[in-house]
Amino acid sequence: MLNMTWEFKLEPTAEQIAEIERILTVCRNVWNFALAERKDWLSSRKSPVNACAISREYIIPTDAPFPNYVKQAKALTKAKKQVPELASVNAQVLQQTLRKLEVAWESWRLKRSGLPRFKNQARMRSFVFPQMLKNCLSSEGIKLPQLGFVKVRWSREIPELFQVKQSRVVRRASGYFVLLSLQADIDIPDVPAHGHPIGIDVGIEYFLSTSDREQVKRPRFFNKLHRKLKLLQRRLKKKQKGSSNSLELQRKIGRVHQRIADTRKDWHFKLAHHLCDHAGMIFVEDLDFRGLAKGMLGKHVLDAGLGQFVNQILPWVCWKRDVYYGKVDPRRTSQECPDCGVEVRKDLSVRIHHCHNCGSIKPRDVAAGQVICTRGQRGVENACGVEAAGAGVTRSSWLAVKQEIFGVTQRLSLRTH
Incomplete structure (x- = not known):
């Protein structure tokens, strides 16, 4: 299902x-x-x-x-x-x-x-409508219980084999949206391990560093609109609570926050597609970002949206782009040499990995990404009992099933993000 x-x-x-x-x-x-x-x-x-x-x-x-x-x-x-x-x-x-x-x-x-x-x-x-009619969709809109026919901006086409099971109406600063839960009576296998592997280490200085030595600087989404947000909130403080001017300012502040969130989400999707263009397997650390968000650098962690990218957007894009996605044990990934496996102790102030055993010198985050990549490949080999390169036996059948389901909407869904 x-x-x-x-x-x-x-x-x-x-x-x-x-x-x-x-x-x-x-x-x-x-x-x-x-x-x-x-x-x-x-x-x-x-x-x-x-x-x-x-x-x-x-x-x-x-x-x-x-x-x-x-x-x-x-x-x-x-x-x-x-x-x-x-x-x-x-x-x-x-x-x-x-x-x-x-x-x-x-x-x-x-x-x-x-x-x-x-x-x-x-x-x-x-609020949620848990049950929907079978023929509730049309080319112009959707028929919702108690609301009747509502016009919808269809940004992509819904395949005929999907049925609308429930709908959630959401109010946001930029308008009203509907979230449709779609269900198809078909079983799709998980993406098999295949292709070139990439290990990703996320952080604050660099948003991510890959095992292929690619490092992406962390964009500061909140800082770009922080001044405008500060001025609006300062004006809101002087307004009478509950007045029309106060409500109008609250709507403006909400639109600024939504613009920040939409910009962050759009950048996350583009970065995820960029990673999937150069990889067949992607491995990340199994981190709990809620604990990081409560620390001294919580504001920067939340601004970067590390949890949204690692736990939501990247797995979805990997599944849609036929890229294997896996998580590894995050313990001591930055304290291990990726070339010889010897433990190299270093605190957070040391940003360069220098192994005295094999002489390897490289950025600390890149070294951690290579360790993550190695651990991910070992996990795939242990789970499958074969090498990662030979795990793509079912890939052709998986692609055929996916093309049958998403062949109509694949271009639209990629273009939306």
Whole structure:
């Protein structure tokens, strides 16, 4: 089963925009009420019986169960009979809001992320229609539940073998978008290991350094528009909160942030295609970029978008361009000589790799990229039991299947990025 998500821009009418905003408001109210219910239940279990707070305390019976998704969904069904505003919104949309809160709460409980927060008007930006009609697409737009027919800018053609399973309507600074989840009843094998291997070491000084001695400087996306952003935020501070001028400035600031994000994403896609032009296999380090973003250089890590490039964009482009993508153990890649394998200790201030055993001298990041490349090839050989060069037996069948599916849209999708 092949699942993909494609994004298109909507061109809604004024009535449809008002309906989208109303749905977002109802979803925000449901989210905040359900989150408050969960936090109240949690607060009632914090204090001992003989040590209640003087000012106030959450008194909930000890036998009251935790308000999880199932119980809150049942309570929502009963509340729709009493609150007409809830009944005016698609039931599945509100259920998906509760389901999303359940996922965020479980992620916090397992210590994978922070505690879910209450949402204001700016933070609730999307809602989901989990079921779509079979013939909901046309050449001019899409038919969405409760919104009716909405015009769409089709930037690429959707193949006939794909079915639209669900849609997510998203509000951004530049307009409204729809994310279509497409599904095709076909199994596509993973890209086999073949061709020329490249190891990539990412960093702050150089965005990436390859095992082929190519080094790409880190572009500073945020710095180019930092002055404009600073002036707008300074003007926003002097405006009355909630006024029309304040809201207009917030929209301008949002458009600047989106321009920064779009510029970064476009550069990432072009760099990923450049790497795939010269490689058959690409290996990267299996790093946790969330920890790096919390350190002293967090602003530079987030500005570079290392996690977005390594974990999202590069794997997708490799899969689309028939390039094998793999991750290796990141431990001590910069402390090992790529030529002789001897450990060469050096701290972060040392930017040149100099091996006293074999006399190898090269940039530190390039040496790390070569170590990553070697580790990746060893992993492929151990997994396949054969050499990487001989692993392309199924490549012809893989290309035939992929050409059958993406032959119509391959040029369009490459041109979009």
